[in-house]
Amino acid sequence: MASPRITLTVPGPHGDREVGISNPDRVLWPEQGITKRELAEYFIAVAEPFLAANGGRPVSLERFPDGVDGESFFSKNPPKGAPDYVEAVTVTYNSGRKHPQLVLTEIASAVWAAQMNTVVFHPWASLAADPDNPVELRIDLDPQPGTGFAEAVTAAHALREVLREAQLEPWIKTSGNRGLHVFCPIEPTHEFLDVRHAVIAASRELERRMPDRVTTAWWKEERGERIFLDFNQANRDRTMAGAYSPRQLPSATVSTPVSWDELDAVDPAAFTVRTVPERLAAVGDPWAGLLDRPGRIDTLLEWWQRDLDDGLGELPFPPDFPKMPGEPPRVQPSRRNPDNWPKE
Incomplete structure (x- = not known):
C-alpha cells in the first residue's frame, strides 16, 4: 500500500519551496531500509556542497523506480511536468545532435529529482554557461x-x-x-x-x-x-557519479570528497546517505573552493x-x-x- 504524499519545505535562494514527495515510505535501499523520504532529506542536509559540485552544469539523472535492486534508466532532458525551477541548457552530444540537458540551480531541484526516484547524479565537467569547455x-x-x-x-x-x-x-x-x-x-x-x-x-x-x-x-x-x-x-557526455551523490550499491554509499591527508585511513564504505551529513557537520567540505x-x-x-x-x-x-x-x-x-x- 502506498504511503500518503507528504510535502517538504526546502530552503533556497528564492525562499522556501514546498516540494511534494509521493509514496515517501517507498524503500529505495532494501538492505538499509532507506526510503525515498530519507533520500530527499539527505539532499536538504548536504545542499551547499552538493550544489557546489553538481549545480550549474548539465547533469543526467539515474533513476530507480523500483529501488536500487530494480532496473534503472537515465533522464537527461527535463520531463513533462517538471517544476519551473528545474532548468535546462542545450548541449551538443558526440553525434552532433543538440538537446536540452537538465541543470540544477537550487537544492529543491535535487529534492524533486529524489521524488522522481533519482539515486545517482552524473554532472558534466563543464558549466551550463559554457558546456563545450570543461572546468x-x-x-x-x-x-x-x-x-x-x-x-x-x-x-x-x-x-x-x-x-x-x-x-x-x-x-x-x-x-x-x-x-x-x-x-x-x-x-x-x-x-x-x-x-x-x-x-x-x-x-x-x-x-x-x-x-x-x-x-x-x-x-x-x-x-x-x-x-x-x-x-x-x-x-563529452561521459560522466561519473558526482560529489555527494549516492550510489546504487546495497549499502547506500556516497561518492565523498576527502582530503589528501586523510586518504590513507579512509574507509569508503563508511560514507553513506546516513553518515555523510554528520561528517560534513564535523569536518566540513574538503572540496570547498575547488573551482576558485x-x-x-x-x-x-x-x-x-x-x-x-x-x-x-x-x-x-x-x-x-x-x-x-x-x-x-x-x-x-x-x-x-x-x-x-x-x-x-
Missing part, C-alpha cells in the same frame, strides 16, 4: 580484479605528484564503490577532446612510473591486476604532443562514439585478424 580535468582510478581500494590510494598519491608537475592541483573523492576520482580545476579554454588528451598524457606518465600497478589499457584482457586509469571518462584557482592544461598537452612524436597515438573511444581520427581498431586484441589490421 575540470577528471581521472577515474578503477580497480581491476585482484586490486582494490588500497591499490587505488597508492596510485592516487603518485598521480597527484604527476599532476602537480604539470602545474595542476588535484582534489580527490571516493567513487562510492572501490575506486577513486581525481579532479583538477582548469580554465575553460579547451574543449573535451583536448582535455581527454591531457588526461591520457597524465595517465601515460603515471603508467611509465608504475607499470606494474596502473594501466591505460582499454581492453580488459590487457589490464591485469592493475588500476585502470579510465581516460574515456573525460569525453583553476589551472591550465598546457603542460599536459605538451606531454601529449611529445608522446605523439614518440609514436604513441590515439587511444580507443567508447563504442557509442563515432569513429575518431587516428583511433586504433575497436576490436578486442585477441580477436583481431592481423591480415585486416596494421600493426600498431
Whole structure:
C-alpha cells in the first residue's frame, strides 16, 4: 500500500519551496531500509556542497523506480511536468545532435529529482554557461580484479605528484564503490577532446612510473591486476557519479570528497546517505573552493604532443562514439585478424 504524499519545505535562494514527495515510505535501499523520504532529506542536509559540485552544469539523472535492486534508466532532458525551477541548457552530444540537458540551480531541484526516484547524479565537467569547455580535468582510478581500494590510494598519491608537475592541483573523492576520482580545476579554454588528451598524457606518465600497478589499457584482457586509469571518462557526455551523490550499491554509499591527508585511513564504505551529513557537520567540505584557482592544461598537452612524436597515438573511444581520427581498431586484441589490421 502506498504511503500518503507528504510535502517538504526546502530552503533556497528564492525562499522556501514546498516540494511534494509521493509514496515517501517507498524503500529505495532494501538492505538499509532507506526510503525515498530519507533520500530527499539527505539532499536538504548536504545542499551547499552538493550544489557546489553538481549545480550549474548539465547533469543526467539515474533513476530507480523500483529501488536500487530494480532496473534503472537515465533522464537527461527535463520531463513533462517538471517544476519551473528545474532548468535546462542545450548541449551538443558526440553525434552532433543538440538537446536540452537538465541543470540544477537550487537544492529543491535535487529534492524533486529524489521524488522522481533519482539515486545517482552524473554532472558534466563543464558549466551550463559554457558546456563545450570543461572546468575540470577528471581521472577515474578503477580497480581491476585482484586490486582494490588500497591499490587505488597508492596510485592516487603518485598521480597527484604527476599532476602537480604539470602545474595542476588535484582534489580527490571516493567513487562510492572501490575506486577513486581525481579532479583538477582548469580554465575553460579547451574543449573535451583536448582535455581527454591531457588526461591520457597524465595517465601515460603515471603508467611509465608504475607499470606494474596502473594501466591505460582499454581492453580488459590487457589490464591485469592493475588500476585502470579510465581516460574515456573525460569525453563529452561521459560522466561519473558526482560529489555527494549516492550510489546504487546495497549499502547506500556516497561518492565523498576527502582530503589528501586523510586518504590513507579512509574507509569508503563508511560514507553513506546516513553518515555523510554528520561528517560534513564535523569536518566540513574538503572540496570547498575547488573551482576558485583553476589551472591550465598546457603542460599536459605538451606531454601529449611529445608522446605523439614518440609514436604513441590515439587511444580507443567508447563504442557509442563515432569513429575518431587516428583511433586504433575497436576490436578486442585477441580477436583481431592481423591480415585486416596494421600493426600498431
